[in-house]
Amino acid sequence: MTRPVLDVRDLRKRYGQGEATVHALRGVSMTVGRGDYVAIMGSSGSGKSTLMNILGALDVPTSGTYLLDGVDVSELADRQLALARNRLIGFVFQAFNLIPRTSAAANVELPLAYAGIRPRERRRRALAALDVVGLAERAGHEPNQLSGGQQQRVAVARALVTEPALLLADEPTGNLDTRSTADVLDVFDQLNAAGRTIVVITHEPEVGARAKRLIRLVDGRIVHDVRQAPVGVR
Numbered sequence: 001m002t003r004p005v006l007d008v009r010d011l012r013k014r015y016g017q018g019e020a021t022v023h024a025l026r027g028v029s030m031t032v033g034r035g036d037y038v039a040i041m042g043s044s045g046s047g048k049s050t051l052m053n054i055l056g057a058l059d060v061p062t063s064g065t066y067l068l069d070g071v072d073v074s075e076l077a078d079r080q081l082a083l084a085r086n087r088l089i090g091f092v093f094q095a096f097n098l099i100p101r102t103s104a105a106a107n108v109e110l111p112l113a114y115a116g117i118r119p120r121e122r123r124r125r126a127l128a129a130l131d132v133v134g135l136a137e138r139a140g141h142e143p144n145q146l147s148g149g150q151q152q153r154v155a156v157a158r159a160l161v162t163e164p165a166l167l168l169a170d171e172p173t174g175n176l177d178t179r180s181t182a183d184v185l186d187v188f189d190q191l192n193a194a195g196r197t198i199v200v201i202t203h204e205p206e207v208g209a210r211a212k213r214l215i216r217l218v219d220g221r222i223v224h225d226v227r228q229a230p231v232g233v234r
Contacts, residue, residue: 003070005165005197006032006055011064013050013220024050025061026220032166037192037230038199039211047220052170052201057085069165086114090159092169096151098143098158104130105139108158115162129157133187149180156187160196167191169200173207185210189230206231 013025025047032038042048053059054066057073066073069088076084085091098107108126117125130136133153143151152172159167169188173181189210192198200207208214209231216224 002034004031004033004067005036005069006030006199007065007067008055009065011051011054011061011066013047013054013059014062024220025054028064028217028220028222030215030222030225032197032199034165034197035192035195036197037188037210037212038215039208039213040199040201040215040217041203041205041208042217043203045219046217048201048203048217049170050220051217052168055166055199056089056091056168056170057081086111087162088165090162090164090167092152092155092159092167092172094171094174096143096148096155096175098151098154100143103140103142104135104146104154104157107143107154108161111158111162125161126157129161130154132160132191133157147180148176149183152176152180152184153187156184156191160191165197167196167198169198171202171204172200173202173204181206 008028008030011025011028015022015024028051040048040051054061057068060074068084071084073084105123105126108129109122112122112125127136127139130139133156135150135153135157138146138150146154173184176184185207188198200211202208212230213227215222
């Protein structure tokens with residue numbers, strides 16, 4: 001049996017002490033299999049941002065276990081954690097986080113540069129990733145020459161270029177108009193159809209409706225975890 005990409009067991013996260021203690025996560029458990037497409041939804045204060053930070057190895061739980069592609073994240077030293085983030089997780093953020101006055105291809109190459117990949121191989125893989133998201137002809141364009149939707153697709157290409165076990169997207173359509181949102185979600189559909197494992201953190205119902213599985217958080221607990229027929233898959 002193939003091991004899950006994510007294996008989360010009784011995650012708890014507390015902030016503060018005494019009467020000021022905030023329980024952001026209250027015993028979250030879930031597994032995400034290879035090739036799954038999961039949307040995690042919740043209102044402000046539900047714990048979804050805290051969970052995203054832990055899944056992305058950007059924060060650690062107060063207690064509980066988190067295995068990322070079979071690796072126990074809690075046992076990693078800081079340097080190992082940085083390597084895990086670079087190699088196992090492809091991040092897509094709401095704000096795109098592209099470097100201005102730098103070409104789309106160079107932006108996509110960045111994680112490979114951190115990983116020590118040689119320039120010629122970096123460029124080859126970056127152009128291939130841009131082709132996957134439908135932007136091969138925009139490789140030389142800088143962010144200010146691209147629409148918001150195109151910038152986010154460049155960010156998706158950057159997330160893909162390291163061949164990560166998990167594509168983790170935090171409110172990826174939060175800054176986009178309706179048309180650009182549809183374009184980015186179409187890319188996610190295509191990536192998942194090709195076998196990519198995707199977890200999207202969102203508060204937008206139309207984004208959650210595109211996933212194969214919908215998880216809802218309320219007050220730091222999972223209250224809803226169901227399979228669904230994704231809307232709009234082509």
